[in-house]
Amino acid sequence: MSIEGFRPGTGAAGQPAILAIILHGWGSTAQAMGDVAEATREAWKDTHCVDTFVPLLAYHRQLRSARAVDVVAKILKDIDELVQIKSPYERIILIGHSLGATIARRVFLVASGSPPGFATEKTFQHQQKREWADKVHRIVLLAAFNRGWQISPRLSWWYSIGFNICGLIGHVLPRWAPTIFDIRLGAPFMAQTRLHWLAYRRQQLAAGLQQETSQAVGPAAASHEPILIQLIGSTDDLISPFDQVDIVVDGNAGGNPSYFLIKLDKTDHHSAIRFTATDGDQAAAEARKGRFLVALTGTKRDLTNIATDPSLLIDEVDKPDHKVKDTVFVIHGIRDDGFWTHRVAEKVREQNKPATVFRAWTPTYGYFAMLPFILPWIRRQKVEWFMDQYVGAVAQYPNSSFHYVGHSNGTYLAARALIDYPACTFRNVLFAGSVVRTDYDWKTPIGQRRVERFLNIVASKDWVVALLPKSLEGFRCFDLGGAGFDGFKQAKYDAPPEIAERKYVEGSHGAGIAEAQWDNIANFIVGGQIPPDNAAGFVKKQLGWLKALSSTRATLWVLAAIVILVVPALVLSSSLSIWACITILLVYALVVKFVITRL
Known part of the structure; x- marks a missing residue:
């Protein structure tokens, strides 16, 4: 042989x-x-x-x-x-x-x-x-x-x-x-x-x-x-x-x-x-x-x-619960520690009908600053972290359907998981402050029955999405975009009823997950209900000057200017005094700690 x-x-x-x-x-x-x-x-x-x-x-x-x-x-x-x-x-x-x-x-x-x-x-x-x-x-x-x-x-x-x-x-x-x-x-x-x-x-x-079971029909x-x-x-x-x-x-x-x-x-x-x-x-x-x-x-x-x-070997893993029929993931964004996720989970359980056991899965990956968020491999590591959580949930609730609420980077985790993991499925998916590309393909997972309903909440003053992820969307190598500010294209043109979008919740990046929206989130996750046109907290228009500024992709120009200024400074730093160098490093450290990591 x-x-x-x-x-x-x-x-x-x-x-x-x-x-x-x-x-x-x-x-x-x-x-x-x-x-x-x-x-x-x-x-x-x-x-x-x-x-x-x-x-x-x-x-x-x-x-x-x-x-x-x-x-x-x-x-x-x-x-x-x-x-x-x-x-x-x-x-x-x-x-x-x-x-x-x-x-x-x-x-x-x-x-x-x-x-x-x-x-x-x-x-x-x-x-x-x-x-x-x-x-x-x-x-x-x-x-x-x-x-x-x-x-x-x-x-x-x-x-x-x-x-x-x-x-x-x-x-x-x-x-x-x-x-x-x-x-x-x-x-x-x-x-x-x-x-x-x-x-x-x-x-x-x-x-x-x-x-x-002898009563089974057929062989x-x-x-x-x-x-x-x-x-x-x-x-x-x-x-x-x-x-x-x-x-x-x-x-x-x-x-x-x-x-x-x-x-x-x-x-x-x-x-x-x-x-x-x-x-x-x-x-x-x-x-x-x-x-x-x-x-x-x-x-x-x-x-x-x-x-x-x-x-x-490990005693913190719960036994499988076959009675649970619905489980919702509530995943926070890059600029918070996710405390609000527990409140949303509480609302979901309150709104649920008593006949159905509804569980919430609210893990946290900790505070995630903007600077590492830009790096693709760091973002993908968070997706891998989430999918490890997902497998654990599937094992613990083997008879459950899974729903998803994501904010900011939480939206990226689910969107990327649906691309890279064919076995990942959700029933109702809600995004707020989305950093996903506007041309993301929702029709494919919906056509494959891996997503049943999708709702995107767009804010009126989301400067975080408007100035950074939207600026990066012009580069195909970045799987980030401005859907939290501009909305998804598939939700605008010939959108099937399974793809919904609600504009515009009044406020900035966290407006879609603010306390005033918790009932709306719970209503969609439990019953697939879209917030009505006259829902409290929504306005008809976005902030005009922010919309105009975001269209210029100004953030890219600012980043380019920083590189142009910083690189020569580093080259010339050898001619500066030791105290000048220490001062520059101190200022840089303060900017990183109190500005960049808090964006």
């Missing part, structure tokens, strides 16, 4: 066959998985013929540009070829280490097809369900990335430098992003994988319930959920328990009887795949191998006997 990395088994004629797919970690090689492959062949040596497929993946070079979705697609193609050439396999085992564990989980999910209601990435949209997916018996993850990595002071200096380099390349030069860039916390690939797994589990639970759909085993090192110096165990998706999914968490004593990130001693501790290496073999062949009772309760 010509597929690189495939090794046929040596079992006796007529023995049932097993295919083990083994995926190495980031910056590692197929050879590094030698102990794992050998132990896998040994596990069934007396009863089965075990074929192993250990491919060398693109990310064995740490900075190689290979998107995670493309890596998954390539592995799927190779497996398809293997199962066509080889005689039918009795079962298939997926094994992955580190980044390879994340890839292994997604390979299975894509092979299993998209569950109802789940929208996958463009790369996978034409992928068909594989018959071999139903033969996947177990998925064994060693030292896996589950939620995704993030830069943390707890990382070693070596990993911190490496992740910072990968993050810089990915954000500044996305075409050359290394695979590990797609595995960061909240990144589209990671969030989509987590949402895919949640949707898959819901599908399997529904199929299992249908099988148990029941088959339920198939492989056993998922996570092996984590007790001293992993790369992945924290917070990342190793996706507590909201795996460990808190209603007591999943097919999920097992097993600890490996005296094991760090790299030694998790070493079953022969390299540091003199033969006992620890043998113990790792023993637990790995149980993960491969043990019964659920065997696994339960050596497993750890994942809920013991």
Whole structure:
């Protein structure tokens, strides 16, 4: 067989066959998985013929540009070829280490097809369900990335430098992003994988319930959920328990009887795949191998006997609440700490009918100044933060529809999430003080039924949007704009009834979320009601001089003037006295602290 990395088994004629797919970690090689492959062949040596497929993946070079979705697609193609050439396999085992564990989980999910209601990435949209997916018996993850990595002071200096380099390349030069860039916390690939797994589990639970219900009409759909085993090192110096165990998706999914968490004593990130001693501790290496073999062949009772309760690792995650049917995100902007979000959430709950349980999700990313807000990669990090929150909400409220109220940067988070995360869906969406481009395409998510209704509140004196985001809209490289001041184009011309806009709430940037508007916000989120034309607090016109000034894109000229003045000053600073330099630095610090960071 010509597929690189495939090794046929040596079992006796007529023995049932097993295919083990083994995926190495980031910056590692197929050879590094030698102990794992050998132990896998040994596990069934007396009863089965075990074929192993250990491919060398693109990310064995740490900075190689290979998107995670493309890596998954390539592995799927190779497996398809293997199962066509080889005689039918009795079962298939997926094994992955580190980044390879994340890839292994997604390979299975894509092979299993998209569950109802789940929208996958463009790369996978034409992928068909594989018959071999139903033969996947177990998925064994060693030292896996589950939620995704993030830069943390707890990382070693070596990993911190490496992740910072990968993050810089990915954000500044996305075409050359290394695979590990797609595995960061909240990144589209990671969030989509987590949402895919949640949707898959819901599908399997529904199929299992249908099988148990004899009154079901017609033949029941088959339920198939492989056993998922996570092996984590007790001293992993790369992945924290917070990342190793996706507590909201795996460990808190209603007591999943097919999920097992097993600890490996005296094991760090790299030694998790070493079953022969390299540091003199033969006992620890043998113990790792023993637990790995149980993960491969043990019964659920065997696994339960050596497993750890994942809920013991993190205790602040609430149990899933299946009664909640509606949940609203209320997300603040860049210039406040989000205290008002709790008041809006309170109004939503007050206006809601008693028959429906309505929950509010009001997380905060803290104060976010204007200067870093301009940088695209900083904004995208906030989107990733939000999508991590979104996955948590979907896991906690599995039967809920989700609504959204956003102000300022909060509007950007939802708008960008709808572009980058196909599985992100909302029912009613309200924007106020929007910093999104006026040409944003709302018709697409509405046509895809990922948004049911949208309302944009435009202020009469929103100088923040008028002077900065609107000025940047002329540059296509910026996904910012003046929709909070000029409105959305699709709301003006041939707008479908699902896209609404209300002009003009009296006031500046925060007018749309002021106390006087809380009832209007709640009415829209709960019942889809648009504020009437005679609603209190609205006027017919915007401030004339501000509208004229915003049309000149004056902010760009001011910024250009600052650069022209500051750069020569820096060049000439060497000729100034030390006290003059100190004075300039002091003035600059004061301007940053009391002016720029308060815009």
